[in-house]
Amino acid sequence: MTVLAGVIGDPIAQSRSPRLHGHWLRRYGIDGHYVPLHVTPDRLEATLRLLPDLGFRGLNCTIPHKEAVFRLADDVTDRARAVEAANTLSFESDGRIIADNTDGYGFIANLRQQAPGWRPDHPALVLGAGGAARGIVAALLDAGVPDITIVNRTRARAETLAALFDAHVTALDWEDGPTALADHGLLVNTTSLGMSGQPPLDFDLGAMADGTTVADIVYSPLETPLLRNAAARGAVTVEGLGMLLHQAAPGFEAWFGRAPVVDAELCAAVLA
Numbered sequence: 001m002t003v004l005a006g007v008i009g010d011p012i013a014q015s016r017s018p019r020l021h022g023h024w025l026r027r028y029g030i031d032g033h034y035v036p037l038h039v040t041p042d043r044l045e046a047t048l049r050l051l052p053d054l055g056f057r058g059l060n061c062t063i064p065h066k067e068a069v070f071r072l073a074d075d076v077t078d079r080a081r082a083v084e085a086a087n088t089l090s091f092e093s094d095g096r097i098i099a100d101n102t103d104g105y106g107f108i109a110n111l112r113q114q115a116p117g118w119r120p121d122h123p124a125l126v127l128g129a130g131g132a133a134r135g136i137v138a139a140l141l142d143a144g145v146p147d148i149t150i151v152n153r154t155r156a157r158a159e160t161l162a163a164l165f166d167a168h169v170t171a172l173d174w175e176d177g178p179t180a181l182a183d184h185g186l187l188v189n190t191t192s193l194g195m196s197g198q199p200p201l202d203f204d205l206g207a208m209a210d211g212t213t214v215a216d217i218v219y220s221p222l223e224t225p226l227l228r229n230a231a232a233r234g235a236v237t238v239e240g241l242g243m244l245l246h247q248a249a250p251g252f253e254a255w256f257g258r259a260p261v262v263d264a265e266l267c268a269a270v271l272a
Contacts, residue, residue, distance in 0.1 A: 003032035003258040004055045005255045008047065009062035014196055014220045016241070016270050017060055020248055022207065023269040024260045032256055044068055049210040057255040059089045060248065063192055066101075066131020074100035083134030083164060088251040103132050104139025106247025107188075109262075111215060114238040118213050120144035122185025125177065127151050127203065129161040132217055133190040137161065137169060140186075151177035178204035185209070187230075189216045201226050205233055207240040216240050222271070241270065 007017040013036075021034035037059075037124045039047045044065055051059070061069045066085040070076060073086060074096040076215035080086045086099035100123035111118060119142045126133055129152040137148055148169045152158035158171035172180055181187060187208070193201035203226065208214075229239040245262045253259045260266075 006035040007060040034184035085131035102247040103135030109246040110242030123147040123186040124186040182207040
C-alpha cells in the first residue's frame, strides 16, 4: 500500500522538503509519496481532517501554520507542548492527530555540525517570535545557553514567547536589536525575511563582536544576505538547509517506518 505524507504552508513553492523525502523514499525503496500542499489559514482545519481519509500518514508544517496546528491537534509531545507550536503531524489509525516539534532538534544538530567551535556559554539573540523561534529558544536553553533575547517587529508577540520560559528569556524592541547584538555570541534569524520572494532582512551587524556565530534558518537562497554580510565581518555562519535535513528525520521515520540518514548525498540531492 502506497504511503502518503506531505508539507503544508502558505507559501509552499520554496519548500525543498519534497526533494528531501523523495530522496529517502528512493534510497530505501519505499512505496510512498511526499507532496507539497499550498494551504491557506482559512482552509487549515478542513485540510487536516480530510487528508487522513485520503491515505496521508502525516505532514510537515511550515509558515504560518505551526502554532495553529498545535491548537488543532488531539495529542502533543512534550517538546511541542513546551513551545506551543508544532512542525510535524502524524495521523493515527483512529483519526487522532499527534503534534510534535522537531525544529529545535534540527537547529541544534545543524549548529553543532556547521559551527563545531560554538559553545553555549554566551547569550543568544533571536530574530522573530513565530513557531520556529519557539522550538529554537527551547533547544538553546536545553543546550545550556545562559540568556536569550527575542527581538520581533511586534514586541507584544516577542513578550508572549518569552513568557513561555523563565527570566533568562526576555523581549526587546526590534530597533534595539542591533545595539544589543554586541553582548551576544549567537544571532539567529527565525523569520522569513531574506527568503526568496519575501522582503529583505534589514538588521545592522555593525555592533557584532568578533567570534559571533550567525545562523539563518532560511535556506532559499542558501546564502542569505544576512549570512553574506556576517561572513564579510568575520562571523562564523550557519545556513538553514542543514536544519531542514535534521528536523525532517523524526517525521520520516514515523510515517514511513525507516530511520533515515542525513549525509552529504542527501544534501546534494536537495540542492540539485
